[in-house]
Amino acid sequence: MQNRFRKIVESSGPYLGLIFLTIALTILTGGEVIAPGNIKLVLEQSIILIFASTGLIFVMTMGMLDLSVGANICICCYMVAKVCQVNIPLGILTALLTGILVGFLNGVLTGRYKIMSFLVTLCTRYIINGLMVPLIAKEAVTVPFALYSYDNFGFKITVLILLVGAAGCLYMFTPFGNRVRMIGSNELGASYSGVNVRQVKIGCYMICGAFGAVAAFFTAIRTGTAALNTGSDMMFNALIALVMGGFPARGGAKARFSSCVVGGLVLSILTNGLTLLEMDATLQQFLKGGIFLLIIVLVSEKKRSGGGRLRLRLRTES
């Protein structure tokens, strides 16, 4: 019974959640949520989130974490704002390279030096924040006026479809994507099967960094400034989005790419609906944290291990 319930939650849960949430919020807000203007707003809000979680999905599939997503967005946002004042394409390129560099550092530290990803990215997060303090603590940098021309819905959606589509193909239809999932399933086994684990790890963090930079670009043109708190909520939001999208918390072979898109939408609708209901922002965080834990508990594998003696793996046959 519990088993079947878990299977349903795992396979179609995110979609059911999306539908249920939309209906519930529609009723609660008296239809405000599905007003055409609001739908567009929700989509627009979800774009940055989907970019961030698309990058994160590669890292998390390997069973690793990236806590530096928010800080990465912050520094890339600064690059966009600062360098675009000189030249717009150069600014975008600089931001992209910065994001990739941050990812590369994370990748080398976890892949080459085999330090726990949680520690590495927690440290890079604080290092980047520390770097940003002297630059923008006193005064936020304003994005040059010319960039606002990119702030149109059609452009954003096109970029989203192209980039996330490309990432999806990479994830689902290439040997690289397969190797990522196999590392998540059994890292040691992957290295014995001839997978270059170090290379794949660095690659995943670089993808994550690059998508952080893209998210940063759209954050910049949306908010118009690069400040210290830019992107600070993204670390946790991208994580919740994935989990809400049905992503197994430990990654591995069962991970589905759709999680980042579905999860991004679910979380955005939830945030939007709660804001329409005039719920306090702090209270919203409380609620999101609670939902996050609830999902993790519901989908976590319940293993029956006998008391004091530990048997790590129960075989199902023989």
Next chain:
Amino acid sequence: MLARFEHMKKYFGATRAVDDISVEIGAGEIRAIVGENGSGKSTLLSMIAGILEPDGGEMFLDGQAYRPSSQAEANRLGVSMIVQEISTLPGLTVAENIMLGREREYTVFGIRNLRQLNRMVKEKLERAGLMEIQPDRDAAAYSLEQRKLIELVRAADVEPKILMVDETTTALSQTGREELYKLMRNTKARGSSVLFISHDLKEVLSVCDSVTVMRDGVLIDTVPTEGMTEEGLKNMMVGRELSGHYYREDYGTPISDEVVLEVKDLNCPGRFQNVNFQLHRGEILGFGGLSEAGMHEAARAVYGMEYDVSGDVVINGEKMHSVKDRLAKKVGYISKNRDMESLFNQASIRDNICITCFDKLAPKGVVTRRRMTRFAKEQAGLLQVKMRDTGQPAGTLSGGNKQKVALSKWLACDTEIFIMDSPTRGIDVGVKAVIYGLMEELKNSGKSMIIVSEELLELIGMADRILIFKNGEISGEIERNKDLTEEHLVQRMI
């Protein structure tokens, strides 16, 4: 009669792992349970040990209804199990491991008296003849075999009414086995019973009083070992007459002069020294020795996965620097540690087989699931893997079928040189025969193999040449011949 198990059932989805089995065990009886992989032996024992919950049936111990809710409760009621896997906890000392769950015995006023603990355990270890094991050292510091012996000491110490031993001997050398047999005999002498799972039928016949044979989750028969033969047991397990053909039967077949792999002065401090050999085209080279003799590590070093190795591995005239180089030369490695190093248990059979073959599957860098499924199905079909479909998680297969998947992973990518570490470890006769047949086929098609094995008969039966390892060095080289016996090999091993 000590214990009675009636109409035991356990289903995993559509698989009937144990299907209505009733067994009785007498006091002071050593009972073997044999059957092919996937016949449900471990599942039955796991239910008795409180690890798995039965889907049906009743158990009685000493005439009382017995329903353990956990392994700890089963232990308390006098049922303990030594599992196939290592179950000592790393990070705890040997003494803490042995006294796990019985902390009260050395706790004074809520404070653990470590000196008393170590003294107690030292005595127990000495009584078991394990002088070299220090009670206050981390259990992880000891070898696989020593950790297994530590488990034995723990199991003996609680003086269980039923002691269950699940395929433990594969991890043990001869001395370790003697320890285990002693423990089993002591248990019997106390009037308690032993349930013993083993694939080594010779061992079963010499150690046990009676044998219960299982097949596909069903009880076939329980017979006394007296007057029973290995052949007879095999036939009962498989359910058909097995032909005598098992190992290779050819002798004196010439081996090609072509050297495909050469190892020069391979050294690894503390594990092996001065390993030199040549592997020819179409040759089966055996590595034999005690489990700690360095042969497993040497094989891993040939594949490039061991640390701190000096010396050269040359394949087809080229010096190897990394695992990647070896893959380019079509070398494949099958680990002794199937679940940790060969397989992706939560991933599908499809993903498991395709992982080595993306060059073939995705020449343009793109691969669809449909193509992977077709490919995996074809490859798994070659070795007759028993499965629902290729999407089934590899972890749900039985040991023998897991090994088939691990093998097809390397067969699928046209491997030329196989390095197989204990390829038939913990595998039943049916699958063993398949694997031996495969080796012969591979040899005939010009592939080369290094086979590391602790089963001497397997080396004698299959290898063209056997290198014997002793204390990390090659102590002898033996050519294939008809009159070779285990004694010849053992002499050089010890």
